[in-house]
Amino acid sequence: MMQRKLVTMAMALCLGGPALAAPAGPPAAPVAPVAAAAPSAQSLALAERFIAASHFDESFARVMKVLIPTMSNLAMRNTPNVTAADKAAFEAVLLNAVTEFQPAFRKRLEVLVAQTYTNDELRAANTFYESPQGRSMLAKQAGISAASQALTAQMMPQFQAILRRKLCAKIDCSKLGAPAARQS
Numbered sequence: 001m002m003q004r005k006l007v008t009m010a011m012a013l014c015l016g017g018p019a020l021a022a023p024a025g026p027p028a029a030p031v032a033p034v035a036a037a038a039p040s041a042q043s044l045a046l047a048e049r050f051i052a053a054s055h056f057d058e059s060f061a062r063v064m065k066v067l068i069p070t071m072s073n074l075a076m077r078n079t080p081n082v083t084a085a086d087k088a089a090f091e092a093v094l095l096n097a098v099t100e101f102q103p104a105f106r107k108r109l110e111v112l113v114a115q116t117y118t119n120d121e122l123r124a125a126n127t128f129y130e131s132p133q134g135r136s137m138l139a140k141q142a143g144i145s146a147a148s149q150a151l152t153a154q155m156m157p158q159f160q161a162i163l164r165r166k167l168c169a170k171i172d173c174s175k176l177g178a179p180a181a182r183q184s
Contacts, residue, residue, distance in 0.1 A: 039114035046122035047114035051106065053129035055138050060102060062142060066149075068094050 039047070072091045076082045117125070128134040167173065 037115075039111060043114035043119055043122070044110060046119055046126065047110040047117070049126050050113055050117075050122050050129070051110055053126050053134070055141075056106065056109070057102075059141075060106075062145065064095070064098050068098070 068091055071094060072087055075090060076087055113122070129138065164173070
């Protein structure tokens with residue numbers, strides 16, 4: 001029974017996940033790589049050093065720490081009769097899958113970085129990120145991210161009011177059962 005629930009939750013996540021990840025409207029145009037051909041060994045080495053120096057693994061782990069519960073909550077909303085034990089098991093499986101996936105993602109990212117930046121750009125970025133100032137900035141980034149999340153939560157009512165005002169100026173919000181925008 002537990003396995004069936006985990007499979008159902010995973011399917012709900014897979015089916016409902018793109019709505020979480022994909023923005024509405026047409027996708028943004030990707031930045032064109034500098035070199036579309038396979039990067040040189042030197043470019044790949046510089047890209048690998050850049051990703052290490054910019055603390056990609058730590059950043060990825062921080063994102064996953066937030067994303068896994070979000071993905072789990074999404075799956076739970078789309079799956080009836082989910083218990084706390086089911087949720088915990090699902091999050092453990094999800095963490096395991098992310099852990100297995102991350103090295104392959106990183107390798108593909110290294111190729112993308114090597115194709116997008118010139119060797120001179122990568123050398124300059126590596127020099128900065130490996131400097132005391134660069135390491136200091138990276139160390140402070142986690143604090144900025146956490147403060148930014150708190151700031152977003154704090155300012156969400158203000159954003160929602162702006163969004164409601166703009167939306168209700170375009171459509172009749174009373175048809176949606178939403179409160180009308182207050183005039184300020």
